[in-house]
Amino acid sequence: MAIEVFDTPGLLAQAVARRLAARVTEAVSAGRTPTVVLTGGTIAGKIYGELAHDADWRAAEYWWGDERFVPEGHEDRNDRQAREGFLDRFEVPAEHVHAMPAHGCDQSMAEAADAYAETLPDDPFDVVLLGVGPDAHIASLFPGHPQVTETERRAVEVFDSPKPPPQRISLTYPALNHTRATWFVVSGEDKAEAVAKAIGGAPVEQAPAAGARGLEETVWFLDRGAASRLSS
Structure with a gap:
């Protein structure tokens, strides 16, 4: 595990953008x-803007760690943020963008989660x-919620997210950890306690x-605020 600390959120975003560009280029050069x-x-x-x-x-294909189960195009959708931030800007082909099902589809949330799991690649993700x-949650895996202990399903439905909107679909550890590189991107002093707990090895249930x-590879990209409770 590596920890990289940047003076400002802007510098953090620039660094991650450069690193992601290098990782995508590396995969393309390797024929993947x-x-x-x-x-x-x-x-x-901020990263997408950089x-x-x-x-x-x-050339890349994109998935999401979680998504709010709201109608397609809703302002709360993570895929809308990414489309407006960079996918549309670089004219990424539609078949390379694997958005999670939206509210209004003809599937239940459980069926939608299982269908999304079927789109995931067999090989590990690059990033x-x-x-x-x-609260130290990632994707829509929240402290004390049963999705944190899921070991079989790669995507699950979430009905009671403590952060609105309450209905979501989330990848689980079997999917999130099937990756060559995990990059945490965290900004703000309000996240400092969560960062310290996670890096300090707190139980995943907490x-x-x-x-x-x-x-x-596992890298924590932090700004000064997010890193403020780490021991030197």
């Missing part, structure tokens, strides 16, 4: 289709991006972020 799991939130939006024409973003909440890790 880059596979990336995206996240939502303010710092994710992405430039320094990688073949059209999973994860934000962390003030700090779900503690249960996520890459097969080859």
